[in-house]
Amino acid sequence: MKLSIIVPVYNMAAEKKLEYCLDSLVAQTVADYEIIAVDDCSTDESWDILRRYEKRFPEKFHALRLNENKHQGGAKNAGIKIAQGDWIGFIDSDDWITPDMYERLIQRAEETGADLVGCDYCLTSEHSMQVGQVVHNNKSSQTGVLDDEKKRSLILDGGSLVVKIFRRSMILKHELWFPEHIFYEDNALGNSYLVLAKHFEYIEEPLYYYYQHESSTVHTISEKRCEDRCVAGRLMLKEAERHDFLDKYRPELEYSFTLLFYVNTLFTYMAGVKRTKYRFVKKLGEEMRCLFPKFQENSYYLERTHEEEKKLIRMQMRSTLWFMAYYKLLWAYRNFRKRKKK
Numbered sequence: 001m002k003l004s005i006i007v008p009v010y011n012m013a014a015e016k017k018l019e020y021c022l023d024s025l026v027a028q029t030v031a032d033y034e035i036i037a038v039d040d041c042s043t044d045e046s047w048d049i050l051r052r053y054e055k056r057f058p059e060k061f062h063a064l065r066l067n068e069n070k071h072q073g074g075a076k077n078a079g080i081k082i083a084q085g086d087w088i089g090f091i092d093s094d095d096w097i098t099p100d101m102y103e104r105l106i107q108r109a110e111e112t113g114a115d116l117v118g119c120d121y122c123l124t125s126e127h128s129m130q131v132g133q134v135v136h137n138n139k140s141s142q143t144g145v146l147d148d149e150k151k152r153s154l155i156l157d158g159g160s161l162v163v164k165i166f167r168r169s170m171i172l173k174h175e176l177w178f179p180e181h182i183f184y185e186d187n188a189l190g191n192s193y194l195v196l197a198k199h200f201e202y203i204e205e206p207l208y209y210y211y212q213h214e215s216s217t218v219h220t221i222s223e224k225r226c227e228d229r230c231v232a233g234r235l236m237l238k239e240a241e242r243h244d245f246l247d248k249y250r251p252e253l254e255y256s257f258t259l260l261f262y263v264n265t266l267f268t269y270m271a272g273v274k275r276t277k278y279r280f281v282k283k284l285g286e287e288m289r290c291l292f293p294k295f296q297e298n299s300y301y302l303e304r305t306h307e308e309e310k311k312l313i314r315m316q317m318r319s320t321l322w323f324m325a326y327y328k329l330l331w332a333y334r335n336f337r338k339r340k341k342k
Contacts, residue, residue, distance in 0.1 A: 104207065121134075
């Protein structure tokens with residue numbers, strides 16, 4: 001079989017989100033493929049929808065239901081275990097793709113000998129095939145046989161996994177199983193999925209539609225999700241150590257960890273969690289300082305981090321209490337200015 005498309009599903013029945021996704025998958029022009037839709041203990045009508053598609057397309061649609069909620073990582077793992085395709089593709093169940101996306105990705109792989117191929121995506125807030133805001137997911141300079149320079153670039157700017165296809169043999173050989181029961185599972189495994197490949201190709205076109213709505217993971221901030229992002233950061237380092245590329249790409253991994261574990265978590269927590277806890281913020285800073293005591297001297301950090309964020313981070317490193325008080329006053333002042341302008 002040529003391709004297995006794995007779709008983790010959890011409560012996507014409303015507004016026909018799931019059906020729009022699945023309709024784009026059953027319409028794929030690639031020959032000889034299967035769709036493995038894994039229901040992660042949905043409490044809405046998602047499972048019924050999957051069963052209907054399985055009855056309509058028995059030759060290529062497989063509906064699987066987990067016995068416990070394991071989040072997207074658990075659903076992806078279940079799909080990988082039964083997949084038969086030479087290639088694996090992942091898609092979020094509220095997104096959709098062009099009819100020829102997988103055909104074109106596989107064709108590029110066959111033409112070039114690549115074992116990893118990706119494309120761009122666009123952001124959209126409506127169910128249509130009209131191209132929205134295009135996001136360039138990778139760079140042409142990253143393509144070709146992956147030497148150390150290209151791998152460093154992929155660690156820094158690897159882009160999303162859902163707009164790529166991967167050799168199933170590579171996934172199984174390196175046992176690239178996603179962490180379960182947490183959000184941000186892609187962040188934990190993303191580097192391994194990219195760095196362990198040998199040849200990367202990239203189609204600079206938006207073939208994937210990334211649906212923007214309020215229930216998306218990226219739009220929902222809670223302490224649990226911030227904690228999960230920290231877990232994903234720790235697992236990212238463990239994965240790099242397990243596959244023996246932690247020391248080789250330490251500056252890039254240090255910056256990636258700093259961004260994922262510390263910078264993004266710190267500022268999304270402060271901005272999005274209603275009742276912030278001193279203990280959480282203090283522990284975050286202490287762990288960052290313990291793992292990478294000189295992270296503020298990292299060349300990528302110096303080049304890529306906004307000056308205001310650097311200032312706030314220096315403040316948090318000196319005093320969590322002062323940082324939290326200052327941040328809340330700053331946030332209140334900015335909200336006041338916004339209301340005044342209206």
